[in-house]
Amino acid sequence: MSNYEEILDEHKGLPGGIIQAYHAIQKKIRFLPEEAILTAAKVFAIPTKDAYEVATFYSYFATKQRGQNVIRICESAPCHVAGVNEIVAALEQELGIKMGETTPDGKFTLEFTQCVGQCQGTPVVTINRKPYVDVAPENIPAILAGY
Numbered sequence: 189m190s191n192y193e194e195i196l197d198e199h200k201g202l203p204g205g206i207i208q209a210y211h212a213i214q215k216k217i218r219f220l221p222e223e224a225i226l227t228a229a230k231v232f233a234i235p236t237k238d239a240y241e242v243a244t245f246y247s248y249f250a251t252k253q254r255g256q257n258v259i260r261i262c263e264s265a266p267c268h269v270a271g272v273n274e275i276v277a278a279l280e281q282e283l284g285i286k287m288g289e290t291t292p293d294g295k296f297t298l299e300f301t302q303c304v305g306q307c308q309g310t311p312v313v314t315i316n317r318k319p320y321v322d323v324a325p326e327n328i329p330a331i332l333a334g335y
């Protein structure tokens with residue numbers, strides 16, 4: 189029996205059940221492994237392709253292992269014009285990784301996100317959902333030091 193069968197079974201037959209089940213799995217282990225997606229296809233009796241599509245359609249789901257702390261940079265228009273590119277460059281330089289990657293020690297993952305509703309303080313970065321507003325490149329080392 190797959191490790192994920194129990195969680196998937198609990199959501200079987202519910203509206204949006206597969207999405208809820210993916211959320212539950214991701215909450216538990218911070219990403220959606222291939223085994224979970226393949227098991228979902230079986231449990232929900234849908235083609236594997238469809239199970240993958242649900243997992244990759246929502247940017248919230250990660251199909252690759254993530255770091256302990258997930259840093260998301262808002263790339264929606266208001267944040268974009270407020271200088272997202274400089275923030276991305278500062279984070280990539282400080283962590284030595286590119287967007288979408290995880291540091292070799294597994295501590296940080298860098299991702300983009302859409303508007304997180306903090307547009308009064310652009311540009312916005314969230315770390316594990318905690319928002320940081322009015323971020324400037326020179327603030328990055330101090331923000332990261334808190335993790």
Ligand code: FES
Nearest residue numbers: 262267303304307
């Ligand atoms: S556009 Fe970035 S938080 Fe709204």
